[in-house]
Amino acid sequence: MASLNHPANLKYSKTDEWVRVEGDEAVIGITDYAQDQLGDIVYIELPWESGQTLAGEEKFGDLESVKATSELVAPLSGSIVGANQELKEHPEYINDYPYEKGWMVRIKLTDASQLDDLLDADSYLKYLQGR
Amino acid sequence: MTTNDGDVSRLKRTPLYEQHQALGARLVEFGGWEMPVQYSGILDEHQAVRTRAGLFDVSHMGEFKVEGEDALAFLQYLVPNDVARLEIGQALYTQLCMPDGNVIDDLLVYYLAENHYMLVVNAANIDKDFTWVQEQARGFEHVSLSNQSATTSLIAIQGPKALEILQTLTDSDLASIRYYHFVPGVVDGKDCIVSRTGYTGEDGFELYGASPDAVALWQALLTAGKPHGLIPAGLGARDTLRLEAGLCLYGHELDEHTNPLEARLGWTVKLNKASDFIGRDALRQVKAQGPAKLLVGVNLLERGVPRSGYAIFSGERQIGILTSGAPGPTVQKNIGIGYVEPAEATIGNQITVDIRGRRIAAQIVALPFYDRKR
Numbered sequence: 001m002a003s004l005n006h007p008a009n010l011k012y013s014k015t016d017e018w019v020r021v022e023g024d025e026a027v028i029g030i031t032d033y034a035q036d037q038l039g040d041i042v043y044i045e046l047p048w049e050s051g052q053t054l055a056g057e058e059k060f061g062d063l064e065s066v067k068a069t070s071e072l073v074a075p076l077s078g079s080i081v082g083a084n085q086e087l088k089e090h091p092e093y094i095n096d097y098p099y100e101k102g103w104m105v106r107i108k109l110t111d112a113s114q115l116d117d118l119l120d121a122d123s124y125l126k127y128l129q130g131r
Numbered sequence: 132m133t134t135n136d137g138d139v140s141r142l143k144r145t146p147l148y149e150q151h152q153a154l155g156a157r158l159v160e161f162g163g164w165e166m167p168v169q170y171s172g173i174l175d176e177h178q179a180v181r182t183r184a185g186l187f188d189v190s191h192m193g194e195f196k197v198e199g200e201d202a203l204a205f206l207q208y209l210v211p212n213d214v215a216r217l218e219i220g221q222a223l224y225t226q227l228c229m230p231d232g233n234v235i236d237d238l239l240v241y242y243l244a245e246n247h248y249m250l251v252v253n254a255a256n257i258d259k260d261f262t263w264v265q266e267q268a269r270g271f272e273h274v275s276l277s278n279q280s281a282t283t284s285l286i287a288i289q290g291p292k293a294l295e296i297l298q299t300l301t302d303s304d305l306a307s308i309r310y311y312h313f314v315p316g317v318v319d320g321k322d323c324i325v326s327r328t329g330y331t332g333e334d335g336f337e338l339y340g341a342s343p344d345a346v347a348l349w350q351a352l353l354t355a356g357k358p359h360g361l362i363p364a365g366l367g368a369r370d371t372l373r374l375e376a377g378l379c380l381y382g383h384e385l386d387e388h389t390n391p392l393e394a395r396l397g398w399t400v401k402l403n404k405a406s407d408f409i410g411r412d413a414l415r416q417v418k419a420q421g422p423a424k425l426l427v428g429v430n431l432l433e434r435g436v437p438r439s440g441y442a443i444f445s446g447e448r449q450i451g452i453l454t455s456g457a458p459g460p461t462v463q464k465n466i467g468i469g470y471v472e473p474a475e476a477t478i479g480n481q482i483t484v485d486i487r488g489r490r491i492a493a494q495i496v497a498l499p500f501y502d503r504k505r
Contacts, residue, residue: 039157039367040174042458043436043465062487064436066173066458067367069487088434 004032007099011115012124013075018099019118026076029103030063030094033128038065041091046072046083046104054078054107056114061104063094076114078107145190146284146345154363162255164191167365176368177460180331184290185364186352189337190345193257193280195250195264200273202246207406209267210240211391211414212399215406217242221312222328225399227252227263228410232390232417236260237381239328241313249324249339251285253381267409284345288352288361289335289372296356297336301325305336319351330369332376332501374466375459377428377499383439383454384426384468390414393422393470395498424470428500429453431484432492437467442485443493450475453484462500471495 006012011019016034020027035041043064047054054060054074061072083105087093094102109115119127142165151158156167167188169176179185197206206214212225219242227235236256241249252260261278268274288297294305303316303325313326324339340348353361370380379385384394391400392414402415417423431437437456442449451471459466467484475482478497483490 039169040172043434045434064458066371066460067168069436069438 004036005099006031006033006121006124008121010099011075011118011120012127013073013118014127015073015075017073017075019075019115020099021115024112025081025106025108026078027103027106028075029098030072031124032098035095035098035102038063038068038070038095040066041094042066044087044091044094044104046087047080048083048085048088050080050082052080053110054080054105056111063091072104075118076107076109077111078109081106081108143191145188146342147188147190147286147349150346150349151188151363156363156365159366161366162191162253164254166191167363168367169365170363173365173367173371174460176362176364177371179360179362180290180333180364180368180372181461182291183360183362184288184292184296184335184356185331185368186349186356186361187287187289187364187369188285188349189287190284190342191254192285193250193252193254193260193278194283194285194339195252195261196275196277196279197248197250197264198275198277199246199271201271202248202274204406205268205271205274206240206248207404208271208408209264210238211401211408211410212240213401213404214240214242214248215404219244220314222326223311223399226385226391226396227260228391228408228414229387230410230413232392232410232413233387234381234385234389234391234394235263235387237379237385237396241324241326243324249279251339255382282342284340284342284348285337286340286345286349286352287329287331287335287337288356289329289331289333289364290361291334292356292359292361293333293335296352296359296361297325299355300351308336319348321348323348330376330378331372332378332499333372333503370455371457371460374455374457374468375461375499375501377468377501379426379468380455389424389470390417390422392417393424393426395426421473423473424451425473425476426498427451427469427471427476428496428498429456429467429469429482429484429493430496430500431465431467432494435484435486435489435491436465437484437486437493441467443469443471444483444485444490445475445480450482459500464500466500467493468498
């Protein structure tokens with residue numbers, strides 16, 4: 001766990017997504033722990049068009065690593081403002097820069113109270129240790 | 132995201148388990164064993180094997196000794212390939228078939244010495260295979276069988292640099308060992324069968340030794356290989372390597388509902404060898420009537436990754452199913468192997484693969500995807 005990075009200014013879900021709140025918008029990706037578990041990511045399917053809705057706790061995409069497929073679960077509800085189109089050609093950004101170039105979608109929040117259900121960095125770390 | 136992890140309690144471990152832990156391997160369940168799926172990363176390890184060398188712990192596999200005056204006669208009955216054509220120091224690839232011709236396991240048969248053979252079987256099938264072999268041996272008076280799996284370790288060094296690295300640890304003239312041949316040798320002072328075989332599509336060697344010697348041998352190989360760029364490689368890379376090389380994996384391309392002719396392994400099935408063998412009549416019929424399904428390679432033409440179990444379509448009609456699939460790191464395509472109706476098994480056939488409910492354009496291609504041009 002010590003070599004993995006989970007920035008203090010982000011919020012986290014139990015399904016290993018991170019959320020960066022920017023006003024009434026949020027940027028979402030997967031955590032360093034998640035990318036480490038997955039191994040080399042070779043492909044991602046995201047809601048590439050803006051305007052689609054994300055429903056909290058529902059699947060919003062798929063990741064393919066070399067060995068397996070994984071679902072992406074929305075930590076929050078909202079409408080898609082943009083998706084990281086660079087990931088089509090560079091899925092490895094998720095492994096190498098999970099919080100920066102590896103960001104996945106930006107949404108406009110529809111229910112800010114959902115943020116209260118997310119974990120802060122310390123709580124997420126404790127959650128990881130207990131797994 | 133959600134992932135599924137196997138339950139790693141009460142799994143078997145090879146003598147190299149602590150080595151894998153020390154190397155920081157990710158360990159997973161495979162066929163009842165706790166094995167390294169990766170160390171530095173599957174893509175990194177795959178690339179290493181193709182360009183330098185990789186070191187694999189495959190000690191979980193099974194080894195049976197078959198000895199006695201009737202050993203050859205028994206093996207000729209047991210497997211479809213022609214064991215009589217082996218010279219001492221040579222191995223062959225074959226199957227254990229049921230009377231209906233379907234496959235119990237695929238394996239190698241090594242001719243060690245007069246009346247003395249070794250069978251090398253898949254880890255997940257050790258008990259099933261040994262029970263079968265014992266039952267079939269009942270009709271042969273002078274055969275003795277021994278399951279040596281627990282005391283035999285198997286380490287594979289694979290890649291263009293494998294020979295150069297291994298040569299520093301042994302006096303055996305490795306370059307003179309032909310493919311699918313072996314010698315009894317001494318590697319780093321330890322007795323080994325040094326076999327020019329492998330499962331990656333690259334040149335390389337597999338070293339059968341005594342379990343107590345495994346740790347020292349593994350470490351000696353890693354040390355000798357370091358200046359050449361040798362790295363440990365896990366089951367993840369083993370799978371992408373064999374997939375690109377078009378090699379079958381039991382439980383995927385081969386199982387108890389599939390015969391070797393469907394798997395395009397007819398070259399290992401000697402229907403006309405002098406001895407009868409289990410499944411011969413059934414396989415003769417399959418050959419006469421044509422197989423019910425045929426193995427094919429599949430390239431995706433659009434974004435996506437083919438996986439085992441995905442359906443294959445021609446237009447709206449399902450024509451088959453994938454048995455393996457992954458990104459092909461060397462061929463730079465997303466590739467799969469599967470079975471389709473024989474009439475559809477033509478190279479270039481434009482098909483689709485169902486990936487989570489969407490039909491992704493693909494085409495049938497010849498196997499292997501990768502050939503190192505021996």
